Amino acid sequence: MWILDAIFSLPVLVVGLAILGYVAATARAHATAGSNFGTLAAQPRAHGTNAFFSVLIPAVGSFAALSLVRSIGLRQGVETLSVRSIFWLVLSVAAIGCIDAILRSSAGFRARVASEAWIKSLLIAASAIAILTTIGILWSMLFEATQFFRQYDWRDFLFSTDWAPNFRGNSALGILPLLWGTLYVSFIALAFAVPVGLFAAIYLSEYAGQRMRSVAKPMIEILAGIPTIVYGLFALITVGPLLRDHFAQPLGLGDSASSVMTAGLVMGIMLIPFVSSLSDDIINSVPQAMRDGSLALGATRSETIRNVVIPAALPGIVGAILLAAGRAIGETMIVVLGAGAAARLSLNPFEAMTTITVKIVSQLTGDTEFASPETLVAFALGLTLFVLTLGLNVLALVIVRKYREHYE
Amino acid sequence: MTARSHSLLVQDARTRRRNAAEARFRVYGLGAISVAALALVVLLSSVVSSGIGAFRQTYITLEISLPEAKLDKSGTRDPEVMAKVTTFGYAPLLQDALLRTMEQSGITTSLSAADVGKIISKEAAATLRDHVLANPDLIGGSVTLDVLAEGRIDGYFKGRVTLESAALDANTSPEALRIAQGLADAGVIETRLNRRFLTAPDASDQRPEAAGLGVAILGSLYMMLVVLVLALPIGVATSIYLEEFAPRNRLSDLVEVNISNLAAVPSIVFGILGLAIFINFAGLRQSSPLVGGLVLTLMTLPTIIISSRAALKSVPPLIRDAALAVGASRMQAVFHHVLPLAAPGILTGTIIGLAQALGETAPLLLIGMVAFVRDYPAAYTDEAGLFAEAATALPVQVFNWTQRADPGFVERASGAIITLLVFLLAMNAAAILLRRRFERRW
Amino acid sequence: MKDTHLAERVDTMTQLKISARHVNVHYGETHAVKDVSVDIDANSVTAFIGPSGCGKSTFLRCLNRMNDTIDTCRVSGGIRIDDEDIHDRKVDPVQLRAKVGMVFQKPNPFPKSIHDNVAYGPKIHGLARTRAETSGIVEDALRKAALWDEVKDRLDAPGTGLSGGQQQRLCIARAIATAPDVLLMDEPCSALDPVATAQIEELIDDLRQSYCVVIVTHSMQQAARISRKTAFFHLGSLVEFGETDRIFTSPEDPRTENYITGRIG
Structure with missing residues (x-):
């Protein structure tokens, strides 16, 4: 059943949780405010946005980190994390984020500030890619070059005319x-x-x-x-x-x-x-x-x-x-x-x-x-x-x- | 103290000498510009003159009889059974058809039947086989088909091959060219527009006449999609952070120096990165447009970041202040007011970055895109995933063809470059139009 | 007509140096200088005054054909220096500018040593054959510019390291070193403090002995202090020209009077 596969695939679940968080947090903010809109520190939409990011960003981040751990482990021939455990870990991170954000969305919560902090973290993450690229370049060349110099004398490499x-x-x-x-x-x-x-x-x-x-x-x-x-x-x-x-x-x-x-x-x-x-x-x-x-x-x-x-x-x-x-x-x-x-x-x-x-x-x-x-x-x-x-x-x-x- | 003449109307010798030096200096300057102009003209005309032929191709129109005894002994017309007859079974039919056509046109020759058959491309048998397998009902009758002429014959009609050069060539002979000329006079051979060049896949070493750019164009397209989807958001986010939010400290200085250095890192180094990280470490597939796209993304990012930052910088602080003054947060000011105003500049920079990525070759060689690929890569397959089927790219295809022995591939390589340059021209024209259309002076 | 006019002037006490007739300058569409005719005496200081944008600097730049360096600028009319038409086809602007020196509003020493700044003109015009001759010219020019005592121990220091007033005097020395007859000064004190301004004014007073000095200035007091004759420009036209004392005490044109009394400008 491909439909079931798709529903239970990680991206769909995480995005689903994020949307759920958005809807629930918005509704709850509306509810706590009641007819008295002015008591809210932020617009209901901001609560929703905050919940959306609270699910998505930690989930994607933890997925990236766990996959990295797994692939480093595999390189050394050890399966440190199974695919299944990554699935459940990421999903629980997403769920915790979702519940936490919904619970927070009450009148006094400054949701706009919180959601903007999430956006800013995304911007910083994007900027980090430039640095990661340099690190990647250096690491990949240093790593393999070290392998080379283990098999070949560096003096011959640098000073030989042959x-x-x-x-x-x-x-x-x-x-x-x-x-x-x-x-x-x-x-x-x-x-x-x-x-x-x-x-x-x-x-x-x-x-x-x-x-x-x-x-x-x-x-x-x-x-x-x-x-x-x-x-x-x-x-x-x-x-x-x-x-x-x-x-x-x-x-x-x-x-x-x-x-x-x-x-x-x-x-x-x-x-x-x-x-x-x-x-x-x-x-x-x-x-x-x-x-x-x-x-x-x-x-x-x-x-x-x-x-x-x-x-x-x-x-x-x-x-x-x-x-x-x-x-x-x-x-x-x-x-x-x-x-x-x-x-x-x-x-x-x-x-x-x-x-x-x-x-x-x-x-x-x-x-x-x-x-x-x-x-x-x-x-x-x-x-x-x-x-x-x-x-x-x-x-x-x-x-x-x-x-x-x-x-x- | 001075030997200067006092009248302004008389030029002294020194002034004449100095003016001569001035004139020489101007000539050097003009000379430099002429050298650049000459280089551009020679470069473009040499590529165009050797490549324009790739867009025309020589075809032979043959009426081929399809005897049942050779093609479908069982008589079932079952494609699976018929597929057992390989191209070797079809080649003699083409040869017979050509001999018959020559007879009808009154062309006689001293060449053996096998040598006459060499006038037809080796690709033709495969074309005929595919045609018959798709239309089994044709068997027993005959079919009129336009098939490719062999590369040397094609070259003869484009002026690349002459009777003198053919005499020295083991793959053809002046007699074969004479036959071809006779067939052309009879209207059987014709050189016309070659649409297949843009759609057909690559062909093997012996068949330059059949080689096309289809797979390469598709591969380049996939990679450009990957680059666009990744580099644009990441680049814009980075520039927004650096331009609008980053505190002025050592760390953001480091990021800036880092970006300007990345912009100057040789492209081949990105290929090494791709090979070590994406293929060896992350285990992504060799030769896949996904890896190519990722490598090109990292390579293009600095360009996009630098131009996006310039675009953001050109939005006057007044706009931000105005937004902040009506109670918008910094984030809202940037996303609602600054970003839309900077969008044309960002897009222009992105298009130029994409154009750069489209023409890049060296890093793609290292991640295995130089492989011989004949199957059109699918965008998505279940077992491989997104953009993971082996593909090649336009500039890599050019490189590939330059490494082949048959001189027919020089024409193909140059033709591929014309195609590449047309794409680049279109992209740059779009960037210029965009800039003109939305250019704003504050 | 013009020639008889000139002949009369040569007879008088002061010698005529520059004579401009019906000079018009256009910058693209802008008519910057309108039909200006003026006679400037040798060995005296002549001041051009007027509100900003009145064309006085533009007109000054006509006198050594510096306007040639601006693509969009067109100059018409006749300017004669020592009775030679400076727009004559035979005149090389390079020779003209050696004869007509110029000092700019903002001091613009070259990024070279003090010595090389002053030696630059003599070097390109071949005024000195030996190193000793060059040093002689440099010293002489720096002395005339009243800068020698301040810099004689550091001639190899960069010219850009001097104070603003010193830089401007260095630029004057640089102009003097090519042995010009005429010195054009385009608001030479506008970027300087009062002390430096006083020094430059004193210097200009000395230079009058040997040069024909034409100075554009914003400051009426400055014009009154240093010039013998003053020309008042307004909206591109020369409104009034005469002895400085008379211009400032009994101007003939109401526009001059308005400017002097501070009602326009």
Whole structure:
């Protein structure tokens, strides 16, 4: 009988209790007030709302907590709580909440304050998700990375220049070639994106007329809205072959379409809007009085920009570049499709190299067993990546914030 | 002290030099913008030019005879019995039909019958089998059906494959292309609009001509639903708390720093989180839109929170004060007065966050959405639960196709990107319209 | 007509520095300055007074073509400095602004050291060839701006760290360092306290010896204290122009009188 199953399923029961609480508490508030409405400290509806939340929130909370306890237990191979006991525990929490709320709904009870406290607790719970996400990220990576370092020496991981995973075991898993590829690609991307983005921002904020701005700004924003997989495909089918046929092969620098240069250039295009919009904000926050002061001394616009605006905006621009560097280091799809898969320590930008993110993808989507170091190394790589980008972001935020305080 | 000429009407050498430097500086700026514009144009045109072909497909119209002796020896027309005849039983019928059509059109060839049969897609046999199983009465007679041409033939009519390239290709030959051209002249082969590209499921490595985006679009749709249902309320609640209620202390500072950091965490890290927490720890199903949606929710939350807070902040304090002054509680002031005014801004931010999530690829690879899926996932099944059947997503499908050997998949991948970009364009247009329509200046 | 007018003036005791004829300024739809004609003498202080929004600052900004930097602003009419049309196609605003210095309402030192603030103008205009020459110019300018004694020991300290009055004198030193003929001052004391204001006024009195100073001011007392001639602007028009003493004792136009006696403004 599916109807019985549904009726006795936990969500339906809990919501049913909540609605029951709402109706009963409202009725009771009406009854205690009688004809004399003014004796109530709150509207009857507020009593109902309070009862509704008094059932729902503790029930959902206890369900989440008990399930967590159960699944942690199961991970260790112990059934600490059966499904049945969770069912009854949650249901009794809901029932207690319901009865308690109904009993409380008498004339003197400030039900609106109580129900708003429930809502506020929901808001706080929602805010906690952001923190829980960070904790989740750290925990998941630390947990699995520890497993990895139990099987693989951390000194080899950090300082070895050899990356050669082998599904039969005995793999060399040194991060240095991957780190090198990551930094090399990011460097080329920034070397392209920073001048272009910065000059574009300067031109748009200091020179361009209204019409030019209304065309160029949205155009650059479109670049920002394009998903990275599109840039990846662009690297794969257009930029890679182009660079190979017109630069790498004629110059005798190799014949691979996927290369550090391919990925770096395409990632550079992706970063242009990022650099230019951040720089634009920062350049615009330099007070007009500074520009006027310089122009009134007979400086040209470019002299004003180079000698006054840029030095004044420098901390902010450095912050923006650091944020862009964080993006570049963490970017995945462009390097997966554009940079190649071979771990290599080389200076030749037309050679295929690989990055941390590429190897995270390949180690986690491969066929190796999950508990093997070849798979677990992905978590150590992820942790490295997280620490790197977090460091860059915190540094950038500190610099930008300092800079903002300077002018506001 | 100064060598400056005293007349303003005469430009001295230094000023000329400085003005030249000024002009150069302007050129650099214009150059930077042109580089960005050029990159955008080349990017879009390269994707569109290589992908637009995916929306057209080459079909062969064949009259196929369906002998009872081969398809239903028992003569019962019982689908269960007939299902025993596999696609291998149907392929020769297609080949015969093609040879007969060639004869009628007066095309002769030196190719063997088997090689001529390769002009037809391997998918065609399955199409014919499904058609016959659905209409058992056709057996004994004949049926006229439009079947897919093989990928190379399709490529020939789209200009991707030429007689020269075919000479070097083990999978086709210039002679096969000549036959195809003859059939096209006779009106048997036609290249026309390909609706199946948006509805059909993926196809195997050998059949780029049959591959479609149906499963991927459905999977993306499911994930967007999950993201919308979770990220919007959580994001709005978080921003209301932080903007309206949170006391200014270390803890709320921590939450704020935390959110701005999450916004900058590489997306692939969210994939690691999803794999470790949702799949390994919580035991949710790999490749399921539910896990994908959860991961994308966590990834999108910072975007939604940041834009929602901006929207709440833009509602002037006057409105709150007015509500409080007539005796509303803080909570009532926020929910009855501030939130409705901030709603357009919040929605705009949500749409932009959704668009970001729709295009995201890397975290989905880690939670197994890269798998080959041919069955349309159901939204709900009893044994699996909500959004738990394996699916794939639009951007992941693109990645998947780039990993295949057959060059026909490059066209498919680019076509999928055009589809993705059209969705994104629609979403962003909606966001812009919403902003225009409800924009309020205080 | 105009030329004979000029010729007459050159003969007189004071030399004519700036002559503006029928100057109109539009900001988009707003007509900010209406048909203003005025002659300004060299080596003297001329004050522009009037209620806020009367166009006096806008007109001042025409004299070194600072209005060129605002997209929506259009200027018409003739302005001649040393008998050269500053709107002539051959005139480079960069050279013009080196010759016509400007000090703004709010002190706006660059986020650089005191020395670099003053050395900025000479550097871009190539007025000094060696480091020693630059230091000479910086010292000279700071002395003229009566700031040298206060800052000579901390020339490397940031200019933004000075007090408001010191910052404004630094800006004056910065303007002097490019060796201008004309100094435009746009309400230079409005952001300063009375003591700093007195210092700046004293400084302006000294500067009169070597520069043509044009000062926009809100304060009639200030105009009376420091200027030889005063121009009264109202609603974008030049209402009255003449010797300061006469303007303040026997104004000809009733609007000037109303303003001076405090009935408008």
